[in-house]
Amino acid sequence: MIKKFNLLKLNAYILLIPFVILFLVCTFLVYYLLEDKDPSAPPSALLNKKIPNFYVEDLINAEKTINQNILKDKKVLINFFASWCSPCKVEHPLFLKIKEKNPNLIILGFNHKDKKNEALLFLKDLGNPYSLIGIDKDGKVAMDFGVYGLPETFVVNENGIIIFKHTGPITDKLYEQEIKKLLFN
Amino acid sequence: MNKKLKNYYLIKKIFISASFIILISSSHTLENNLAEITKELRCMTCQNQTIYESESDFSNQIKNEIMRQLKEGKSKKQIIDFLSYRYGEYILFRPQFDKKNLFLWLFPFVLISAAFVILFVRITKNRRHT
Amino acid sequence: MISSLGHSFIFLNLLSIILNLFFFRKLFQDNNMINEKRFLLSARLNFLFILFAFLCLMFAYIVSDFSILNVLMNSNSKKPFIYKISGVWGNHEGSILLWILIMTIYTFVFSFNKRISKQTKYATIFYQNLMTLGFVIFMITTSNPFKAAPGKTNEGFGLNPILQDPALAIHPPLLYIGYVGFSLVLSIAISGLTTSNTNEEWVKVLKNYSIFCWSILTAGILTGSFWAYYELGWGGWWFWDPVENASLMPWLAGLALIHSLQIIKQNSQIKKWVIFLSILCFSLSLLGTFLVRSGILMSVHAFATDSSRGLFILMLFFIITGFSLLIFMIKYPENDKGASLIHFNKYTSIIINNIIMVIVCLSVLLGTIYPIIIESIFNERISVGAPYFNSTVLPIMLPGLLIMAIAPALSLKKNNLNKKLSYLVVFLAIIFFALLIYILSTINPWAIIGIGLAVWIIISTAIEFYNRFLKFKNNTLKKIIFSNTALISHFGVGILIIGITASSIWKKEFEDVLNVGDTLNIHNYSLTFNNLEEKNVDNYQAIIGEFLIKKGDKTFGKVKPEKRYYFSSKIVTTEAGIHHQLLQDIYIVIGNNNPAGWSIKVYHNPLVSLIWIGIIFIIAGGLMSIKRYD
Structure with missing residues (x-):
């Protein structure tokens, strides 16, 4: 008698398994959909990691070099750009606006796989929001930063930890809602 | 031509061809290694394409970097760690065998083993009844 | 004009569905001929209205009516006629209309079925219409194909x-x-359950429809795969892309379903399992649709999408699956005697097939959605790609494929294999030769396993066919073939495995930079880059290369790989030039134009044709096994 009862109960449990799977699958899918994750922009791998070391030539002043030490104890905005990259032009005015409002903020630009004269022309035409610009001619720095699609923007905190990363042009909304908080808190 | 000189040329010939063979075979295996590694890497700027198949800028740069590291004598694991540190595990088409992917890797094999054990038990049980 | 006509047909359709559901209720109150007629009529009208709506959209595409947003976004007056027609379903809205059309076609055809008991038939139509209603609401609220375009435009x-x-x-x-x-398979299964009518006729109807659907699904996957082969220019034909996985999952569940339908007579436990598989098939189809349409997965052919559509499809998936499972749980038939698994008979072999197919299916599902789970929990993104599926799915499939060869020869009841000895000899011979080749040569062991497996399947199938041929000698050949269709499909699987193994292991790639006039030598062939021309076709500009393939002095043929630039969408596509032969394909792709010339990629793919031929055998076997019972 008892044995039969157990058997029945086991069957009922087995019947519940598809339900459980259905609920789990739907929960994850709904969560993922509502989070509005972008399938083409994966979360950055370098988030919460220390920034990589770099040693590059300065675009404006050819005799100068730039390395990671200049970022010490400061919050810094880092942006990878190039003159051939059209989305970079889209976000450029926003950087000018940020620089204008916060003259003390260090914005470090990396000129990615670009020709020097074209890059200079680009800045002359559109204005230069950057405090410093490093030349990343062969894309070596970009690789260390895990950059794959221009433009990409990083926020680094006082301890040299990357606390924000965005692939693609940054927008007003993104700046107001996320980047601002991270930079000035 | 005296014998000594002849020998010298022969040795030189053998030496050159041998070094040539070594050169070819070493570059051959390097290329094989490159193919083996890039066939399991995602081209981050393409849609679901491997770096091996892709001709995009990104893929070419990664191919060059891997080739450079292979020539330095880095192992496959070191190269994969190098890339996944920078681009995340997303770049690996073969998910790493670690704690978070344990379920993914074990699920099919555990399930099939369990199913066959149950099947076997039922068959032998039925056999005893009849 | 067309737009409002389309709208009114959709509205009429909605009306007829609601009427149909209403008449179904009346059938219960007062089951007379008039109500029955009304019920059937409304179900059939339903199909006609959607057909008219569909024709409206097609007409709008043909005459390039750009006052309809859908036509404006997805068509162009210069497009060739055939692609104006296929453009109807080449976009989200139109394909949902096609989805509903096909759903109602099935209902329409089924409404003429006379075999199945009336009660079950009406319940089936009811469920089918209930689901159709869900999709019609989905179409109206989120993806209306007849939405008017803002402003007036002359070109799409x-x-x-x-x-x-x-x-x-x-x-x-x-x-x-x-x-x-x-969906119809699901409706039939569920209505059989609710009306407690799972008799022989029900089984026959279920069998016919599921085999038909599964065969056509196979053909659909074949065309997709064939397209990927020559269009993507990577020389491969299956990439374990999420969208491919989405179509593979219901295919695998369907495979389990059509096999378990073969042994359903045995007992009612299998009936439950069949009903469960029917639910699984359509659920996975819906889940697949969700994965493709919601755009949450990165894929070669993702549609442009928004999340409200995704949520709606997910809701349909949840409701339909949940509801079906609920009915399944409540009406779960009384448990009778357990399955009679006495060591090894046909019954056991089909159960093994089912276990393997379902587990493979679940593994593909897990692999496809695992990145979503990981990202939801850890906010990290991982990829689950071909290496994962190859190293899990293939080893799991292996025992199933081994057993598949002899399964048709196994007795249904007894523990007996016809011509045991001949199979044993063949099996041992294959193992012996495989080992011999493995020891004596440097051939990739996977190739030996694959080819060995295929030979085993083909020979075993041939032996069984010969046996049956002897047994039914006095029948006509046609009759013998039509009563052994499973063997045809199994033979196709053998051919397919040879094709897969050879083309994935012995595929060779050659890359070079060539100019017009240059010659590239691969194997014994010489490829001469004969000509390069630019051509303006209706809606694109093409660069067409011409390669002359020669073996010695003999000219084998010309292939013309292309690179196309489409004006209206500013997209470049590649069309591989393929020289098909039975035993090998020579596959040429034009790459970028470098200063030194054109970079040309050539793939030498042995035995690829066997993949397509094998699948065609499988489909043929499936379609031929559909029986007329009248």
Whole structure:
């Protein structure tokens, strides 16, 4: 008698398994959909990691070099750009606006796989929001930063930890809602 | 031509061809290694394409970097760690065998083993009844 | 004009569905002839209205009526006629209309069925219409194909050029006939359960529809795969892309379903399992649709989407699956005697097939959605790609394929294998030769396993066919063939495995930079880059290369790989030039134009044709096994 009862109960449990799977699958899918994750922009791998070391030539002043030490104890905005990259032009005015409002903020630009004269022309035409610009001619720095699609923007905190990363042009909304908080808190 | 000189040329010939063979075979295996590694890497700027198949800028740069590291004598694991540190595990088409992917890797094999054990038990049980 | 006509047909359709559901209720109160007639009529009208709506949209595409947003976004007056027609389903809205059309076609055809008991039939139509209603509401609220375009425009944006291709023109309808057909399978299964009527006729009807859907789904996957082979220019034909996985999952469940339907007579436990598989098939079709349409997965052919559509499809998936499972749980038939698994008979072998297919299916599902789970929990993204599926799915499939060869020869009841000895000899001979080749040569062991397996399947199938031929000697050959269709499909699987093994292991690649006049030598062939011309076709500009393939002095043929630039969408596509032969394909792709010349990629793919031939055998076997019972 008892044995039969157990058997029945086991069957009922087995019947519940598809339900459980259905609920789990739907929960994850709904969560993922509502989070509005972008399938083409994966979360950055370098988030919460220390920034990589770099040693590059300065675009404006050819005799100068730039390395990671200049970022010490400061919050810094880092942006990878190039003159051939059209989305970079889209976000450029926003950087000018940020620089204008916060003259003390260090914005470090990396000129990615670009020709020097074209890059200079680009800045002359559109204005230069950057405090410093490093030349990343062969894309070596970009690789260390895990950059794959221009433009990409990083926020680094006082301890040299990357606390924000965005692939693609940054927008007003993104700046107001996320980047601002991270930079000035 | 005296014998000594002849020998010298022969040795030189053998030496050159041998070094040539070594050169070819070493570059051959390097290329094989490159193919083996890039066939399991995602081209981050393409849609679901491997770096091996892709001709995009990104893929070419990664191919060059891997080739450079292979020539330095880095192992496959070191190269994969190098890339996944920078681009995340997303770049690996073969998910790493670690704690978070344990379920993914074990699920099919555990399930099939369990199913066959149950099947076997039922068959032998039925056999005893009849 | 067309737009309002289309709208009114959709409205009429909605009306007829609601009427139909209403008449179904009346059938219960007062079951007379008039009510029955009304019920059937409304179900059939339902199909006609959607057909008219569909024809309206097609007409709008043909005459390039750009006052309809859908036509404006996806068509172009210069597009060739055939792609104007296929453009109807080459976009989200139109394909949902096609989905509903196919759903109602199935209902329409089924409404003439006379075999199945009336009660079950009406319940089936009821469930089918209930689901159709869900999709019609989905179409009206989120993806109206007749939405008017803002302002007046004279030219449309054109169809995504990747879709302007003969294989892709027929790919979606075939896929949908398979996918959507499983909805009817589900309805039949559930109504059999609710009306407690799972007799022999019910089984026959279920069997016919599921085999038909599954065969056409196979054809749909074949066209998709064939397209990927020559269009993507990577020389491969299956990439374990999420969208491919989405179509593979219901295919695998369907495979389990059509096999378990073969042994359903045995006992009612299998009946439960069959009903469960029917639910699984359509659920996975819906889940697949969700994965493709919601755009949450990165894929070669993701549709442009928004999340409200995704949520709606997910809701349909949840409701339909949950509801079906609920009925399954409540009406779960009384447990009778357990399965009679006495060591090894046909029954056991089909159960093993089912276990393997379902586990493979679940593994593909897990692999496809695992990145979503990981990202939801850890906010990290991982990829689950071909290496994962190859190293889990293939080893799991292996025992199933081994057993598959002899399963048709196994006795249904007894523990007996016809001509045991001959199978044993063949098996041992194959193992012996495989080992011999493994020791004596440097051939890749996977190739030996694959080819050995295929030979085993082909020979075993041949032996069984010969046996049956001897047994039914006095029948006509046609009759013998038509009563052994499973063997045809199994033979196709053997051919397919040879094709897969050879083309994936012995595929060779050659890359070079060539100019017109240069010659490239691969194997014994010489490829001469004969000519390069630019050509303006209706809606694109093409660079067409011409390669002369020679073996010695003998000219084998010409292939013309292309690179196309589509004006309206500013997209470049590649069309591989392929020289098909039975034993090998020479596959040429034109790459970028460097200063030194054109970079040309050549793939030498042995035995690829066997993949397509094998699948055609499988489909043929499936379609031939559909029986007329009248």
